Amino acid sequence: MGAGEVMDRSERTVAYDSAGNERSAVAGERLSTASEDSARRLLGRLQPFLHAHPPAVPAIVLALAVLAFGLLVGDRFFHPFNLSLVLQQVTIIAILGIAQTLVVLTAGIDLSVGAIMVLSSVVMGRLAVDLGLPVALAFGAGLGVGTVCGTINGLLVTALRLPPFIVTLGTWNVYFALNLWYSQSETIRAQDLEAHAPFLQFAGIAFDLLGARLTAGSLLMLVLFVVFWYILAHTPFGRHVYAVGDDPEAARLSGIRVGRTLVAVYALSGLVCAIAGWALIGRIGSVSPQAGGTANLDSITAVVIGGTSLFGGRGAIVGTLVGALIVGVFRNGLALAGLDALWQEFAVGVLIVVAVALDQWIRKVSS
Amino acid sequence: MSAAEPILEARGLVKRYGRVVALDGADFDLYRGEILAVIGDNGAGKSTLIKILTGAETADEGEIRLEGRPVHFRSPLEARAAGIETVYQSLALSPALGVVDNLFLGRELVVEGWLGRWLRKLDYPRMRRLAREALDSLGLTTIQNIDQAVETLSGGQRQGVAIARAAAFGSKVIVMDEPTAALGVKESRRVLDLVLDVKRRGLPVVLISHNMPQVFEIADRIHIHRLGRRIAVVRPQECSMADAVAIMTGAIPPPAAAAA
Incomplete structure (x- = not known):
């Protein structure tokens, strides 16, 4: 035997x-x-x-991390309330991670996701509270602004053939400046939102289930992951996204309209950022033009740790959810273990480097 | 008889790039059921000719007829829609995607009913079945897992996938650009057999190649291109390899009978 x-x-x-x-x-x-x-x-x-199976590594890492912190910190870590807290903490970054994954799959990168998110949330808040527009209109306008911002990114990348890194580095600053100008750097208070547009705080609605505290925002995030898993894995458009990121010339010769696909990806990414803006209002209760300062890089971290290749064409959306959860579990676990917050940054940094090194090694199977 | 009429023909094609004349009144004829090899020295304009026939470039002058009807391709998509499939030298496969995804890339099948119409749901069961049929019909049985990424296949298997894609969708003409250039001896053999299989299925093949022994082995007729035009068409039984190369390089004048 x-x-x-x-x-x-x-x-x-x-x-x-x-x-x-x-x-x-x-x-x-x-x-x-x-x-x-x-x-x-x-x-x-x-x-x-x-x-x-690109998301296999992050899935294993997540399982090991949960196990390790369970042993290290004990019941406090495994308490349903704590686990649901991790879910709440990663919600915003995970939603932005969806937007980021779409762009990274096309071999691009989007540094402006955080700025689009905040700008969209400010538009929703100001239109509903300061201008007194119907909340549906304000909400729609916020989603529209996010989509337009993404479309501008996409047009700059395709029509002017500029590198995505440079385009979104520029528009990150532009969108953030617009956000400061339109909000006049003022926060819209939670009480005002509650009085005029409670719908904008929808994502903050919490309910308890078996000791866990779930929020509408976390459920919204999970629904978005299912929707984009379907789009990427089970529609022609999703296959085109992979093909464009894998080899744009081969995609063109196969009859895919590469430019149109790219613009659609950036537009969709912008729309998802705007939805993240809505979830952000629910999470912090108010509308703050200064929120989400590190969101850009955190979303890239989630995508990379989730096993999606920065060279495009490889990866899966579920990896990004796992990647965001890994970061969340490390931060939560290390905090519960009583370590200084600087070690959270240290651990996340190590994870990023290991994830990219693994990606390089896995990609070698083809050569 | 319909065999007397070319399925694809071109007359007086002219293409200029600035002051460089790549095609200078080139003619072209492809008949039903044949393998036509196109040979020519580097810079003779054969790749420009092929690009125009497959829609990747447009001619400045001249006309192209497919089954007797004039056609004007402005993109490879239009040529494809008209029934002309091309196997590019680069293969135009997406390396990280699976065999099934690649076979249907750009023309995916969606399920019938509202799921397909509104949610654009891919019909993987049907695509897998058709992919398997397409591979089997060309004897590509060494590819066992049709979901595996194309980059994990050997060079010959990749070429096989690209040819299977062209054969599955090409209804009228298949153009192959240097299909054996990147392959070893054994794999080249397999690919040449595939080309003959495609011909046996009734599809005419245009084969661009630098490999004279291969050209002389499988071509029915050989289109010799020189200085931007067709200088001769020879049959491999009636012309030696050395003469064909001499005509191609201008060392000897084209035989009067073969001059087009």
Whole structure:
């Protein structure tokens, strides 16, 4: 039995080697101990699996992190209230992460997601409270502003052929400046929202379930993940997003309208940012032009830790949810363990570097 | 008889890039059920000719007829819609996507009913079945997992996927640009067999190649391009490889009988 298993494994290893992995052929000539050898075999089988399932690594990391903090901190960590708190804490970043994932899948990056989110929330708040417009109108206008901001990003990337990094670095500043100008740097108080437009605080509605405190915002986030999982995995548009990020020239020759797909991706990303703005109002209760200062980079962190490749075309939306949860669990767990907050930043930094290094290694299966 | 009429023909094609004349009154004829090889020295204008026939470029002058009707392709999409499929040298496959996704890229099938109409839900069961049929009909049985990423396939298998895609959707003409250029001897053999399979299924093939032994082995006729025009059309049985190369490079004049 045992010998048969070994045979089986070595055969499979040979199969992968013949698929063009030159380095392992060289390594095979080197004398190595049995344990080194079996470890290499295990890696040789792991790589294609991870290549086919990008969110597998973050899922494992999340499971290990939950287990580790459970052992370290004990019941306080596993308490339903604490776990639901993590969910609340990651809601905004996870929604922005959806917007970011769309753009990163096309081999782009969007530094303006946080600014679009805040600008949209300010538009909703000011129109409803200061101008007294019907809340549906104010809400729609906020979503519209987010979509327009995203569309502008997309047009700059496609029509002017500017790198997404530069475009969104610029529009980040532009949108944030517009946000400060339109809000006059003033916060709209929670009481005013409650009196004039309680709908804008919808995402903050909380209800208790089996000791956990769930918010409408967290549920909204989960619904958005299901919607975008469907769009990316089960519609022609979703497949086109991957193809455009993978190899734009091949996509063009296959009959995909690359420019149109890219503009649609940025527009959709802007719309999702505006929805994040709505969720943000619910989370903090008020409308603050200064909220979400680190949201841009946090959303990229969630996407990267979630296993989506910054080179485009690879990854899955569920990875971003897991990535955001990993960051949330680390921050929460380390805080409960009584460590200084600076170690949270340290841990997140290490996670980012490890995630990108893993991505590079997994991508090598193709070469 | 319909075989006497070319399925795809071009007359007097002219294409200028600035002051460079890439095509200088080029003609072209492809008949039903044949493999036509197009050979020519670098810079002879054969890739420009192919680009015009497949819609990637538009001609400045001249006309193209498909089944006798004049056509004006402004993009590869239009040529594709008219039934001309191209297997590009770059293959135009999306490496991270699976075989099924690649076969249907740009013309995905959605389910029938409201799910398809309103939610654009992809019909994966149907696409998988058709993909399997397309691969099987060309004997591409070494690809076992049709969901695996194209980049995990060998070079010959990738070429096979690209050819299967063209054969599955091309209703009138298939154009292949250097299909064996990046392959080893064994894989080239497999691909040439695929080209012959495509011909056997009744689809005419335009084959652009630098590999003279391969051209002479599988082509029915050879279109020799020189200095922006068709200088001769020869049959491999009636012309030696050395003569074809000599005509191509201008070392000997084209035979009077073969001059187009």
